[in-house]
Amino acid sequence: EPEVTQTPSHQVTQMGQEVILRCVPISNHLYFYWYRQILGQKVEFLVSFYNNEISEKSEIFDDQFSVERPDGSNFTLKIRSTKLEDSAMYFCASSELRGTGELFFGEGSRLTVL
Amino acid sequence: KNQVEQSPQSLIILEGKNCTLQCNYTVSPFSNLRWYKQDTGRGPVSLTIMTFSENTKSNGRYTATLDADTKQSSLHITASQLSDSASYICVVSGDGNNRLAFGKGNQVVVIP
Numbered sequence: 188e189p190e191v192t193q194t195p196s197h198q199v200t201q202m203g204q205e206v207i208l209r210c211v212p213i214s215n216h217l218y219f220y221w222y223r224q225i226l227g228q229k230v231e232f233l234v235s236f237y238n239n240e241i242s243e244k245s246e247i248f249d250d251q252f253s254v255e256r257p258d259g260s261n262f263t264l265k266i267r268s269t270k271l272e273d274s275a276m277y278f279c280a281s282s283e284l285r286g287t288g289e290l291f292f293g294e295g296s297r298l299t300v301l
Numbered sequence: 302k303n304q305v306e307q308s309p310q311s312l313i314i315l316e317g318k319n320c321t322l323q324c325n326y327t328v329s330p331f332s333n334l335r336w337y338k339q340d341t342g343r344g345p346v347s348l349t350i351m352t353f354s355e356n357t358k359s360n361g362r363y364t365a366t367l368d369a370d371t372k373q374s375s376l377h378i379t380a381s382q383l384s385d386s387a388s389y390i391c392v393v394s395g396d397g398n399n400r401l402a403f404g405k406g407n408q409v410v411v412i413p
Binding site for chain 1: 335337342343344345346347350390400401403404405406
């Protein structure tokens with residue numbers, strides 16, 4: 188069964204360092220997303236991406252965040268200068284359709300900022 | 302503000318028993334409502350997706366209901382198994398897959 192894969196599964200970094208989280212969405216999907224979940228809290232939307240550009244972003248997705256689809260398969264989330272409060276599980280997701288299309292999540296990348 | 306509230310926050314049930322989880326939402330406009338299962342430390346996995354016109358949808362031992370008039374949904378787990386121990390998240394879409402509104406989840410623990 189096709190799945191969304193994410194790397195790394197866990198990254199520990201020092202405050203102020205740049206972090207890149209990588210995702211390989213399901214191959215025939217057109218819509219890509221990043222979500223985050225701080226420990227014990229609800230999943231929060233960060234950004235959606237379609238046709239090689241951001242289609243929507245939340246208030247959390249400030250200038251420190253960026254997304255890129257550098258090739259035909261990878262979808263990355265970059266945090267330029269990490270803060271302690273960026274510590275969370277980051278989930279990549281993809282869907283075939285924008286509307287009622289089922290959203291497939293990856294297993295997540297746990298980011299710990301020290 | 303679009304909100305999704307779930308209850309109970311957590312519950313413990315005996316293996317083999319049934320349970321029902323509740324979700325109330327204030328999202329408007331409404332596109333669809335989803336239930337996800339999230340095992341600890343894993344990504345959410347879709348159980349059901351219901352649009353405005355659907356009242357009930359089943360996926361194996363999971364049955365979701367939707368009352369779009371009262372903006373309520375429930376997820377019923379029949380004959381629970383140990384592997385059902387997880388967080389069950391109610392997610393409401395007002396605009397496709399963009400800006401989904403997530404609930405905090407119902408934490409279910411099934412004990413033998």
